[in-house]
Amino acid sequence: MIKSKKDDTEQRAIIAILLSLAIYWIWTAFFMPPAPVSTASTAPIDNPSTVTAEAPVNDTPVADVPVTPSADIPEREVGFSTSEISATLTSEGGSLTVVKLPNHPSSYNVTPIWSHVYNLIKGEGEGEWKPYGDDPGREIVITENGLLVAAGSGRFVEGRYTLDSRSAVRVTDDGLRVTKTYAEGAEPNFVNVAVTFENIGSQTWTGPLWVGMVDVFEGEAGRYENATRPNAVVDGDLEAQLDLEDLSEGAEVFEGPVSWFGVGDRYFMAAAIPDSTTWGRATFASTGVEGGAGAYLVRDQTLEAGRSETVNLRVFVGPKDLSVLREIGQDFDQAVDFGIFGFFSNILLWILQMFHGLVGNWGVAIILLTVSVKAAFWPLTQKSFKSSRAMQAVQPKIAALKEKYGDEPQKLGEEQMKLFREEGVNPLAGCLPMVVQMPVWFALYSVLLSSADVFNAEFLYLKDLSSADPLGILPLLVGVFYFIQQRIMPTSPNMDPMQQKLMRMMPMMFVAFMFAFPSGLNIYILINTLLSITQMWLINRAYPVAQPS
Numbered sequence: 398m399i400k401s402k403k404d405d406t407e408q409r410a411i412i413a414i415l416l417s418l419a420i421y422w423i424w425t426a427f428f429m430p431p432a433p434v435s436t437a438s439t440a441p442i443d444n445p446s447t448v449t450a451e452a453p454v455n456d457t458p459v460a461d462v463p464v465t466p467s468a469d470i471p472e473r474e475v476g477f478s479t480s481e482i483s484a485t486l487t488s489e490g491g492s493l494t495v496v497k498l499p500n501h502p503s504s505y506n507v508t509p510i511w512s513h514v515y516n517l518i519k520g521e522g523e524g525e526w527k528p529y530g531d532d533p534g535r536e537i538v539i540t541e542n543g544l545l546v547a548a549g550s551g552r553f554v555e556g557r558y559t560l561d562s563r564s565a566v567r568v569t570d571d572g573l574r575v576t577k578t579y580a581e582g583a584e585p586n587f588v589n590v591a592v593t594f595e596n597i598g599s600q601t602w603t604g605p606l607w608v609g610m611v612d613v614f615e616g617e618a619g620r621y622e623n624a625t626r627p628n629a630v631v632d633g634d635l636e637a638q639l640d641l642e643d644l645s646e647g648a649e650v651f652e653g654p655v656s657w658f659g660v661g662d663r664y665f666m667a668a669a670i671p672d673s674t675t676w677g678r679a680t681f682a683s684t685g686v687e688g689g690a691g692a693y694l695v696r697d698q699t700l701e702a703g704r705s706e707t708v709n710l711r712v713f714v715g716p717k718d719l720s721v722l723r724e725i726g727q728d729f730d731q732a733v734d735f736g737i738f739g740f741f742s743n744i745l746l747w748i749l750q751m752f753h754g755l756v757g758n759w760g761v762a763i764i765l766l767t768v769s770v771k772a773a774f775w776p777l778t779q780k781s782f783k784s785s786r787a788m789q790a791v792q793p794k795i796a797a798l799k800e801k802y803g804d805e806p807q808k809l810g811e812e813q814m815k816l817f818r819e820e821g822v823n824p825l826a827g828c829l830p831m832v833v834q835m836p837v838w839f840a841l842y843s844v845l846l847s848s849a850d851v852f853n854a855e856f857l858y859l860k861d862l863s864s865a866d867p868l869g870i871l872p873l874l875v876g877v878f879y880f881i882q883q884r885i886m887p888t889s890p891n892m893d894p895m896q897q898k899l900m901r902m903m904p905m906m907f908v909a910f911m912f913a914f915p916s917g918l919n920i921y922i923l924i925n926t927l928l929s930i931t932q933m934w935l936i937n938r939a940y941p942v943a944q945p946s
Contacts, residue, residue: 470567473560481585482714483535484545491558491565491577492546493588496539496667496714502853503537504623504664505860506530509867509912528867529860538625538667538714539660543612545667546710547691548575548592550606553682572598573700586715590669594698595705602700607677608708610659610669611684611691614641627692628666628732629658629679635731638681641690648682650695655679656728657713658692664849664863665716670727672709716849719746733847741840746848753850760856763917767924770837778932838922845915854917862917869912871919876908878926885933 475486477493481500484493506529513526539545547555550573558565564578574595582589596602610627618624618639628637632653638644658679659668671677677694684691698706713725722729735742745766752762771778799809845851845863854862858870866872911919 470557470559472557475560475562477563477579477588479581479585479588482588484539486560486563486565486579488558488560488565490544490547490555491560491567491575492544492555493579494539494543494545495537495541496543496545498536498538498665498715501536501665501716503533503535504853505533505864507861507864507867509865510869511912536665538665539610540612542686542689543610543660545588545610545712545714546577546590546592546669547609547611547693548577548594548607550575550594550602550604553607553609553684553691553693568597571604572596572600572602582711586713586721588712588714590710590712591707592710593705593707594700596700596702599702601702602698604698605695606698606706607680607693607695608669608671608710609680609691609693610667611689612660613684613686613688614690615688623663625660625662627658627660627681627690628668629681629692630656630728630731631679633728633731635734636679636681638690638692641683641688644681644683644690648680651679653679655694656731658694659712660692661717661732663717663847664852666732667712667714668729668732669710669712672711676708716852717847718849719743720750735840735843735847738836738840738843741836742843742847745837745840746844746850749844750850758856759851759854759862759917760859760920763856763862763920764924766841767921768928771925771928775932778929779936838918841921842914842918845917851917856916856920859916862920863915865913866916866919871916871923872908872911872914875911875919875923875926876905878923878930879907882926882930882933885930885937 470488473488477484477486478499481498482496483499484496486492487494508526508528508530510526510528544555547553549555550569551571556567556569558567558575558577563580564576566574566576568574574593574597576591576593576595578591578593580589581587592608594606612625614625616622616624618626618637626638626641628635629651630636631651633656636649636651638649643649654674655671655677656674657668657670659666661667671694677696680693680695682691682693683689694708696706696708700706713729715721717733719730719733722732748766748769749759749762752765753759756762756765848863851862853860856862858868859866911922914922
């Protein structure tokens, strides 16, 4: 058979793409170091020398207002807690810090066995292998470097406050008295914060006022990394500052009504709801310290002597439970970003929650979801498999056409399509079920990446269905059964030997993908593959290979 140059080019392109994907995913699964965990920093947030030049500055002359030096204000810390929140009210910044969720464990520090072995080979391994690390403790939403809520005028700089049991007061260098008052909200995941700016000078004050939520962040942030970052919903759209280096060039300012602003990662958040969506402009800005940033509301204000401005904030601190967020309203459900397959993700999450309500285990719920999806697609898959068997029957005729028209690609294509019509065969039917199910796979992947429901959910030896299988058992099983499925599936008559070799390589590349995927998705694909093998076995018995007519 004579091959055209076009066929060779297409084959080389396919090989290049598959090899590139394989190298990328093998690197991700086996060799890429984990993102660093956030650690404490001793850099003070109230150091004026650390403020970026782009931060707002108030140029109004300072009136005759006594300002107590920070050194003369006593350091003090007061405990603040509800049944769902544990925090410390500190005089440094007059804000809540070390804000924890006592009823929610933090994420595990997963160390896959292959990473542990690789580190031992490099001589970097220490101690015994702990797949899920030590006890992660309780989830910390705001670290000891962060403030909930920061407030001030002019530059994004905080100072030391005179602290009472539930309030904090300081006088800024430009003659404003800032008072913050904290109170438990009507619900245990809420804190009510009132921030008052009062002009205690003798002259009219003009400049920017701001309230914000700040912290020191580390690690890479992106679609597939779980890192805390500033975020806000402005004019109905979720905005997030993933790359903190961008803030070194200046603050990011967003125009439009602000539903909420705060900080959060994939599963937890601290977000403030202003009493007026137009009180200020949403702004992401650097605090000046390395990794330090915040989400702010900035308002241009004029205050006559003796006048004041107050902004009231309802601050939510908790997991991103979609059912809870939807009840809150204020576009809080925007905090859960399922991506372009959000429509399917919401449906799958609803089904998963329904099954979980019946069986009480998220792993079993995923299995039941898999069976349900497979049952829904069963007729389509059945038709596809039968079409593939019919394709096998016409392979000798396809081979004869290739022999006859091998050097005439256009004529060969016309004759093949004519043959398909005569034999009643659809060459694309075999791919249709996979194409239709791909949105389901991606949607479930998004659910496992972003839904607090399956975060730290246990199943068998797995402690967290939203993270990778550290033992690698599920990915290996997926690879084995995917290999079996490939062997019993009929091959396309259009495949030349090179394409067949590439198809044989697919299980190995697929296994590499699975090592990086959440274990919950591995469960879904494993059960789906087992059901596909069973279905193919039944079809092989019911519909023997048809003989060519």
